[in-house]
Amino acid sequence: MTAPHPTAPATDTDLVPDGHAVVPPWWRQAVVYQVYPRSFADADGDGLGDIAGIVSRADYLAELGVDAVWLSPFYPSALADGGYDVADYRDVDPRLGTLEDLDALVTALHTRGIKVVVDIVPNHTSDQHRWFQEALAAGRGSAARERYIFREGTGPDGSLPPTDWESTFGGPAWTRVADGQWYLHNFAAEQPDLNWDHREVRDDFLTTLRFWSDRGVDGFRIDVAHMLTKDLSEPLPSAAELKALPRDGNHPLHDRDDVHEVYAEWRTVLNSYDPPRAAVAEAWVDSARVPLYARPESLGQSFNFDLLLAEPDAAQFRRLVTDNLELASRSGSSSTWVLSNHDVVRHATRYGLPRGDGSRDPRERGADWLLRGGPEEELDRDLGLRLARAATLFVLGLPGSTYLYQGEELGLHEVADIPADRRQDPTFARTGGAHVGRDGCRVPLPWTAEGGSFGFGAGGAHLPQPAWFARHAADVQDGDPDSTLTLYRRALALRRTLQTAERLEWVGTGREDVVHYVRPHGWHVVTNTGTEPYRVAGDLERLLASVPGDGPDVPGGSTAWFRSRRSSAGL
Known part of the structure; x- marks a missing residue:
């Protein structure tokens, strides 16, 4: 045996001088289950998952044995990006329910000992948000436009965008409005970026954090936490110049040091509650900078996606775990482990595809497979699921928190065969089909082997479900001692008794x-x-x-x- 790996201080249950135990925060070693609400369960039969549908499956979540549920956005949205285009941060999309329904869900989960984490999307709003509608109506030089990032165009008549930057979803990162100005959107055109230099923007999100905390929410997942603050001083760099700049805390758009001024204010609000509200950053940054987001004076925890990007390889697993435990020790936080989520090809499929030569990560190979229509001869479904089950038990034993994505406990593979006219991910449209996007991991869950939508709802499903879903349905796996669902239930129950000190x-x-x-x-x-x-x-x-x-x-x-x-x- 080698020496124990160093971990963050004061993470075990210790005794203080008066003899009382110090209990670490719940999130340090939690199993958190991600619910993508529109694809989890549909209570009203309109084809779209809803809050009442999640409530109807609360017992399932309790029997699974998770410590917390993370809800992807359920806010009012035009669904230009699966709900990540938020029109109102302090309400529920009427197609999904009401605030009272959300309160009922929080109560249902809390009654079963399950914490609730909600998604906050602070980099951008929907173009339907009242602020953006005010900005369009107010015109050049208005206070309303200062909440966003508007610029004059280039060229003799301003008809060219301010820069040649491309959005993450493909296509230009600037869109022109009727009066000739352009606004920045690092994602879809329906997602205008906010101006985080504006005090009103900062104050409004503090209000949002208090709003949900007051309603009993236990924590927050922060979408693209590394992209809020920006330096758009003139002259703006070209796309090539932007790409060449180091991401060392001074990049104009990514992972700027000054973003932590925002999170210090957030932490003050979160710590004003008893117990303090948790937060975890989705920050795709250089590993050496991850601890900045996970510090107790910042968000407190940050996703590490290294295992999500890795092959199912023992030596690689050990190296990545060692590295990430070291990063956690630097911040005083606990690490997080992720194998699948709503943005990537499911790991059962990634692991069943032919191994690469090491030049590209498995996500890219998975995306290529989808782009070719998901040819079955290239996917070894049995091998992929076998390795996925092995990887899941590997990460569930690690110190820190584990994030599960809905449906992985059913052993679901990626759904490749989605007709073009049914695809919803903006990446598909903005790249002209060159990238098929993320719909394949967002297909509504199969609860029963029978029925038009496999028990998802009384009607159809907003994304088409394949016939092979019947073999993976929850009712088929329930009670089967060898099923993936049973494995997850047994693993989480055992983990609860075994997971103690973070060593x-x-x-x-x-x-x-x-x-x-x-x-x-x-x-x-x-x-x-x-x-x-x-x-x-x-x-x-x-x-x-x-x-x-x-x-x-x-x-x-x-x-x-x-x-x-x-x-x-x-x-």
């Missing part, structure tokens, strides 16, 4: 394709990403495995949990 110790295996770590109280996790079985040494009791079996052998493409028969062994 980890690596154990040598003598093989590059096998990784072994031990947690406090003799909890051993062994992952074999190779093809040959691996025999674990020691007096260990087998607790759970991603494939059926018993004894000390861990087959290829699997993970097994063990416990030392001597509880004091290990750490």
